[in-house]
Amino acid sequence: MRFWHRCSILLLVASALGFYATSQAQQAPPPPPSWQQGRPPALGDSPLAPHAQPPAPLPAERIPVDKIKLPPGFKAQLWASGISNARAMTLGSKGTLFVSSRVAGNVYAVVDRAGKHEVKVIAKGLTQPNGVAFKDGTLYVAAISRILKYEGIEDKLDDPGEPKVVIDTLPKDLPHGWKYLAFGPDGKLYFNIGAPGNIVLPPETHANISRINPDGTGFEYVARGVRNSVGFDWHPVTKELYFANHGRDWLGDDVPNDTLHHVGGRPGFVPHFGYPFCHQGDILDPDFGRGHSCSEFNNPLLKLGPHVAPIGVAFYNGNMFPAEYKNRLFIAQRGSWNRTQKSGFRVMMVSLAMGQPPQYELFAEGWLQGDQFWGRPVYPYVMPDGSLLVSDDYAGAIFRITYQR
Numbered sequence: 001m002r003f004w005h006r007c008s009i010l011l012l013v014a015s016a017l018g019f020y021a022t023s024q025a026q027q028a029p030p031p032p033p034s035w036q037q038g039r040p041p042a043l044g045d046s047p048l049a050p051h052a053q054p055p056a057p058l059p060a061e062r063i064p065v066d067k068i069k070l071p072p073g074f075k076a077q078l079w080a081s082g083i084s085n086a087r088a089m090t091l092g093s094k095g096t097l098f099v100s101s102r103v104a105g106n107v108y109a110v111v112d113r114a115g116k117h118e119v120k121v122i123a124k125g126l127t128q129p130n131g132v133a134f135k136d137g138t139l140y141v142a143a144i145s146r147i148l149k150y151e152g153i154e155d156k157l158d159d160p161g162e163p164k165v166v167i168d169t170l171p172k173d174l175p176h177g178w179k180y181l182a183f184g185p186d187g188k189l190y191f192n193i194g195a196p197g198n199i200v201l202p203p204e205t206h207a208n209i210s211r212i213n214p215d216g217t218g219f220e221y222v223a224r225g226v227r228n229s230v231g232f233d234w235h236p237v238t239k240e241l242y243f244a245n246h247g248r249d250w251l252g253d254d255v256p257n258d259t260l261h262h263v264g265g266r267p268g269f270v271p272h273f274g275y276p277f278c279h280q281g282d283i284l285d286p287d288f289g290r291g292h293s294c295s296e297f298n299n300p301l302l303k304l305g306p307h308v309a310p311i312g313v314a315f316y317n318g319n320m321f322p323a324e325y326k327n328r329l330f331i332a333q334r335g336s337w338n339r340t341q342k343s344g345f346r347v348m349m350v351s352l353a354m355g356q357p358p359q360y361e362l363f364a365e366g367w368l369q370g371d372q373f374w375g376r377p378v379y380p381y382v383m384p385d386g387s388l389l390v391s392d393d394y395a396g397a398i399f400r401i402t403y404q405r
Contacts, residue, residue: 034175034197035198035249037199040250051335051376053393053394056396057086057395057396057397058396059081060078060082063078063395065078068367068399069364070364073404074402075404077400078397078398078399079117079389079397080097081396081397081398083099083101083110083119083397084103084104084396085101086100086397087100087102087130087391088100088131088180088379088391089398090381091134092134092154093134095112096109096111096153097109097110097398098132100130100131100141101130101393102128102393103128103393105128105129106124107121107122107123107126107132107139123141123160126143129142130179130230131179131180131191135183137152137154142178142179142191145170145171146167147189147191147212147216148166149163149165166189166212167212167216173194175198176194176195176227179230180230180232180312182232182233184241185234189211189213189214190209190211190222192209192210192226192243193209193210194229194230195276198250199285202275207224207226208221209232209241221270223241223243224273225274226275227246227276228246229244229245230311230312231310231311231331232313233313233314233315233329235315235352240262240263240264241262242260243313244313245300245310246309247279247280248276249307249338251283252306255279257279257305257306258306258308258309259300260302260304273298277297278292278293278294278297282299302350302360305343307339307343308334308336308343309335310333310344311378311379312331312380313332313380314330314380316329316330316382318382320385322403329349329352330347330388331347331348334378334393335368335373345376346377347363347364347365347390348362349361349363364390367392373394375392375395376392376395378391
């Protein structure tokens with residue numbers, strides 16, 4: 001009897017402990033959102049937070065395109081609207097403009113119908129399909145851990161069918177998991193793998209720019225120490241890679257800068273650009289920088305401003321703009337959230353010349369009016385006629401910028 005009595009007591013204690021643990025788990029607060037990671041306790045009551053995406057694109061009649069200010073001779077027009085969360089763009093060989101999204105989970109096709117641009121949804125329900133690229137009749141789409149392809153897509157926009165998988169073994173982390181996608185001069189498919197948090201010591205598989213063959217084989221790293229780059233391009237003459245990078249949050253209003261980088265050097269060498277140890281080339285991280293020096297890493301080519309959120313970059317290789325614009329780099333800055341006074345919300349340009357420091361100038365502004373914004377420019381894209389398209393994921397629109405002598 002003593003044995004059974006002792007067992008009963010043990011069972012009662014175990015049951016009570018189990019109930020207590022379950023109750024505590026049920027009462028435990030949910031983990032903070034990923035954007036709060038790295039926020040110091042002193043800023044625990046900060047009102048700063050990412051700007052919410054609107055539930056729907058702005059109607060065409062409510063998009064104040066006339067507020068976009070450009071240099072003399074340039075003009076901005078509304079080219080397409082009603083594209084929920086319009087992001088990266090790529091042009092098909094038959095003239096179809098493919099447009100990605102991130103929040104919406106869609107991929108769109110914009111086609112010309114008697115001079116009007118009709119928007120079709122060709123894929124939906126994908127996980128943050130930010131990256132799109134086109135080659136040999138095939139549309140490639142990056143959706144977090146997978147890169148998919150839609151073969152012969154322009155001949156079946158109304159019924160694209162199921163895509164084929166190029167690769168599906170990429171990291172699945174959602175923070176900074178969205179990817180940019182582009183074919184390099186070497187014919188390989190390049191994409192970014194962001195750091196899985198604001199400021200963390202990432203595994204070797206993260207915080208880089210990588211590439212694969214179009215069939216998904218031959219994975220290799222191109223750059224390391226890259227916190228979050230969702231835009232890159234190759235110089236039309238040198239064929240070298242340039243990319244924008246987002247600096248960490250919660251170090252203050254004015255540091256660190258977001259940055260522009262250049263991947264040069266000897267073939268086969270994978271440069272490291274500092275994350276998470278060094279920011280903007282000269283600021284050691286208060287936690288991860290101990291025991292390091294910024295001189296260990298590749299310096300940025302240019303500081304772009306604090307928290308401006310550079311997204312897409314594109315070298316101008318068209319013939320419509322004045323000659324001095326040839327080979328300039330356009331950078332769309334989506335705009336800040338981790339800053340008391342907003343910055344960004346504009347398109348900047350960088351002039352590069354051998355033996356001279358980069359020249360950093362304003363090209364387009366007006367999305368930010370005072371402290372209020374009506375749109376957020378995200379990706380520039382040079383069209384065959386030399387005009388420049390700029391997508392806006394907040395207004396859900398694409399603008400066309402032209403020049404007339």
